[in-house]
Structures are given as C-alpha cells and as structure tokens.
Amino acid sequence: MIRPIYLYGAEVLRQQARPANLDDKEGLKQLIEDLKDTLAESEGCGLAAPQIGVPLRVLVVDGDVMTDVYDYLAGFKRVMINPVVLEQSPKTCEYNEGCLSVPGIYADVTRPDSITVQYYNQDFQSVTEKLDRFACRMVQHEMSHLDGVLFTDLVPPIRKKMLFNKLHGISKGKVSPRYKYKLK
Secondary structure, three states, X not given: OOOOEEOOOOHXXXXXXXXXXXXXXXXXXXXXXXXXXXXXXXXXXXXXXXXXXXXXXXXXXXXXXHOOOXXXXXXXXXXXXXXXXXXXXXXXXXXXXXXXXXXXXXXXXXXXOEEEEEEEOOXXXXXXXXXXXXXXXHHHHHHHHHOOOXXXXXXXXXXXXXXXXXXXXXXXXXXXXXXXXXOO
C-alpha cells in the first residue's frame, strides 16, 4: 500500500525509532511492502519507516533508480531491519543529498566513505555487509532517519541558515511534491 511521506516539520521525523520486533513477522512484512510500494511511487532511492509515520528501525534502499549516474548500483536493493553500524572508515567523502521528506532541497553532506553494517533482511536472516560509494551513502542517509536526523542537520551552519526559509516553507505546506505527503 502506498502511504503518504511525512515532510520536514513532522514530529515523527525527529523521533528516535524503536527496534522492530522480529517476532511480528506479518506486521514487518506488511511494513516492508508499504515501504517498497511508497518508494517506487515516489521514485526515490531510499525510505525509512519514520518517513511514513512508523517509528521503527526499518529501511529500504533501491539503487536501480540511480544507475543512470552510478551504474554499479544496478540490482542493489536492500531491506534492513534494526541496522547497526559496526565499523565506519575514518576517511570521509562528500555527496550532494536530497530527501523525499525535504522535497526540492539538495546539499553537500560529508559522511564516512565506507561502513560495515549488521541488520536483518526481509527473510529475517542476520546479515553483515561492508558498503562503500553511493550504496554506503544511501544506507547512511536512511539510517540517520532512524535516529531522528535529517540530512539538513548535517550541513555546515552557514548552509543551514541559507536553507532556513525553504525548510520553514516545507513545514508550512508551501511545497507540491509529485507523491502523496503528510505535514504533521
């Protein structure tokens, strides 16, 4: 089921998401399908459960929509339940990020160049995986949502000040994304 995506200013985007209960397999399967459907409809490359109003530590990423820029992402699709970063590189890199919850705003964000993450996949199997390049970026961006952090929180203060009016406008509904959305 396609769900509305909560936009900047919604309280759920600032909450620390709770660990998902792995015993609730049916509920998690439905949540994962809703995340996938909503992501496909919005044509994004990642979506975390808080973005659809569910404060659980679940996310999906789909690199196929980025293959025109990063051909190595073909087939890179992940469902991550209760992901945890085990290790991150001291080396960092900067990419321009955007977000379905912050439509129309893009900014350069510095994050670790690679991470090792442990999570449960959609079959509820434990997986440990090392990620780098843009795959790493997508996962880190979505994991930030699980901690109530938006990419705009990670930009330099001067850039954030420049974005203030646009962010305020989004929180007041002065935006028209091409997908279903919810303000509060």
